[in-house]
Structures are given as structure tokens and as C-alpha cells.
Amino acid sequence: MAKRGISILKDIEASTVIDLLNRAYCDEWLAYYQYFIEAKVIKGLMKDAVIAELTLHAADELRHATLISTRIIQLGGTPILHPGDWLKHSNCGYDAPENPDVRSILDQAIKGEQCAITTYSNILDIIRTKDIVTYDLVSQILADEVEHEEDLQSLFDDLKEFMEQFKL
Ligand code: FE
Ligand code: FE
Numbered sequence: 098m099a100k101r102g103i104s105i106l107k108d109i110e111a112s113t114v115i116d117l118l119n120r121a122y123c124d125e126w127l128a129y130y131q132y133f134i135e136a137k138v139i140k141g142l143m144k145d146a147v148i149a150e151l152t153l154h155a156a157d158e159l160r161h162a163t164l165i166s167t168r169i170i171q172l173g174g175t176p177i178l179h180p181g182d183w184l185k186h187s188n189c190g191y192d193a194p195e196n197p198d199v200r201s202i203l204d205q206a207i208k209g210e211q212c213a214i215t216t217y218s219n220i221l222d223i224i225r226t227k228d229i230v231t232y233d234l235v236s237q238i239l240a241d242e243v244e245h246e247e248d249l250q251s252l253f254d255d256l257k258e259f260m261e262q263f264k265l
């Protein structure tokens with residue numbers, strides 16, 4: 098734990114930031130697995146395009162988990178050690194892709210990204226000028242989540258249009 102790095106926090110306890118980050122850390126692992134397994138079980142029209150996007154997003158979520166765990170350790174915390182605790186501490190939970198239809202999968206994944214956007218936006222509201230390093234990190238992650246939502250929504254819209262056109 099590096100003292101000077103922690104001393105620059107203003108009007109916020111390191112433990113508060115660690116708690117916020119640990120919840121997000123759980124979200125990222127659950128999101129990683131959700132998109133990973135969605136890309137495996139998905140069926141239906143345009144599934145190859147959706148698989149490509151979900152696979153990229155899963156890799157991004159794993160990268161986010163890496164970035165967040167590094168910051169938790171910098172702040173003197175410990176990332177959640179037990180996968181069994183992920184659901185308990187997460188903000189967004191986990192949506193199992195029980196229906197493999199491409200529309201259902203896209204709908205679930207879009208909701209996941211929307212929850213991530215809300216979560217990171219709330220974290221930024223809390224830490225704003227209080228922890229600049231975390232603020233910068235979370236801003237970068239938030240920008241990825243916004244891109245994820247847009248990518249999936251545009252696939253969903255294309256699919257809908259295609260189905261309407263051919264009255265499927
Ligand atoms: Fe993420
Ligand atoms: Fe995402």
C-alpha cells in the first residue's frame with residue numbers, strides 16, 4: 098500500500114472507494130461470463146455478427162476487472178476473493194441466457210450494458226473530484242460500456258428491420 102498515492106484522496110475514505118470498486122469488480126466478472134456463455138449458446142439470424150461482438154465485449158469486461166483489481170490493491174484493499182461472493186456484491190447481477198434466441202440474448206446483453214452505464218455513472222457522481230485516479234479509470238470504463246450498448250443496440254435494430262422487411 099503506497100501512502101502518498103492514498104494521501105491525495107480528498108473528503109473520501111479509501112475504504113469507501115474500495116467498496117464501490119469491489120462491487121463493480123463483481124459486475125465485471127459476471128458480465129464477462131454472461132457474454133462469454135451467450136456467445137456459445139446463441140441461435141438464430143445474424144448470430145455470427147452477434148457472437149463476434151459478444152466475444153469482444155467479454156474480453157473488454159475481463160480487462161475492466163483487471164484494471165479495477167489493480168486500483169483496489171493500490172488503495173490498500175483486497176479484490177473479492179471468492180467467486181461465490183460475486184452475485185452477493187454485484188450491482189447488476191447475472192442474467193442466464195436460458196432462451197438462446199438471438200433477440201433474447203441481445204436484449205439481455207443490452208440490459209447488462211445499460212446497468213453497467215448506470216453503475217459507473219453513479220460511481221463518478223460519488224467520487225468526482227475526491228479521487229482523480231479512480232475517476233479517470235472509471236471514466237475510461239464507462240466510455241467502453243457506452244460503446245458496448247451502442248454496438249448491441251445497432252445489431253438489435255438491424256435485426257428487427259430485417260425481420261420486418263421479410264415479415265419473419
Ligand atoms: Fe465492463
Ligand atoms: Fe460492457
Ligand code: MG
Nearest residue numbers: 150153245248
Ligand atoms: Mg463492440
